[in-house]
Structure formats: C-alpha cells, structure tokens
Amino acid sequence: MVRVKLCGIRDLDTALQAVQCGASALGFVHHPPSPRYISPQQTCELVQQLPPLVETVSLAVKISPSQAVEMAIAAQTTTIQYYGTVDDFLQLQESFPRAIFATWDEHQAQQLWRESPHAWVLFEGQTVHHGGAGVKADWGIARKLAAQYPIILAGGLQPENVAEAVRAVRPHGVDVSSGIESERGIKCPQRMEDFVKAAMRGL
C-alpha cells in the first residue's frame, strides 16, 4: 500500500480531515516565507489533539541540524523533512534518526545513499523556493531511484495525476501540498479525499 503524506496543514480541523481521508502522515511547514507556515508551538498544540498512529512531519528548510532537531522537539513531531546539504543531513540523522532528505537532485540522492544506504529520500520537482510550488518531479529519474531504494515522490502531484505517478514510479509514498488546495495555502477537503483515494488506486 502506498503511503500518503498531506503537507502544509495549519489547523486542527484540516488535520483531522486529513486523518479521516486516510493520510498516513501530516506535514507542517516551519519555514516563515511559506504561505503554509505554522510555528513549532502551534504545531505542538495541534499534534497533541491528533489520534494515535499518525505520523507528523516537521519541514526544516535551510537551517542547521541542531536547529531542525530543536524545532521538531518543540513541535512534538515524529519526523523531520530536511532541506539542506547531504553532510548536514548525515549529522541530523545522528541525533534524530527519523528524518527524510528532500531533494530534486539525483546525484545528491546517490551521494547520500553511498554514505547512508538506509536514508529516506523525498524526490521532488526543481524549484527556487524549496517545494510547495506544484513543480512536477522528473518521474523517469524518480523511477530509477525507486528501483534502487524506496523513495517518497513529491512535486506537482494532484488527485488528477497521482494514480499515474504511483504506477509510473512505484514509490513507497507520495507527498502533496499545493495540489490539494482551493487557493494558495488553503486546503480543500474534497481534493484531499480525492488525492488519497487516487493514490491508493494507483497500485
């Protein structure tokens, strides 16, 4: 079964709807320039009201490994999705093993796997602003990577294309932010539900 992460959650109602739809993970963006920004403290309050058995992911963008860990501890999230260098990610893994390395660069993924073969990679589209922009990943490269190690596919996924993406890439999981919104930063309950159903249909 493909795992589904719905990212950019900012309030409890949306978080509970996402869980109800069958999402296996919820993402929280602690990156101030993002329209989906939520502070670690607000995330902590929200996370405490979630039912058990739901993975919660803090997005750490271009900050040091120690700041990323501090942030996840404050947010009380289970996992860190990290945007930075391979070296910093390797350091992060030492203190916070439940971490995912986000990249659009095939060579960075390979470099990481040479150092840490069990590292989790989220492969997304290439953007200037580090994700959340609806830019599609290169599914050909993603397929090649997924044949080597399980990956999470992100970037430009929507209810309309996620089943095809799952069939083409065969990832462990998929991740979406802008593709389930009615407007920038505002999640659409119907699109969240359609996305999870379509992702499950893909396999």
Ligand SMILES: O=C(O)c1ccccc1N[C@@H]1O[C@H](COP(=O)(O)O)[C@@H](O)[C@H]1O
């Ligand atoms: O969602 C954001 O605002 C965001 C900000 C900074 C880094 C990552 C962000 N989101 C992640 O980007 C990818 C792809 O998003 P989309 O579906 O193409 O909109 C996804 O992993 C989000 O978690």
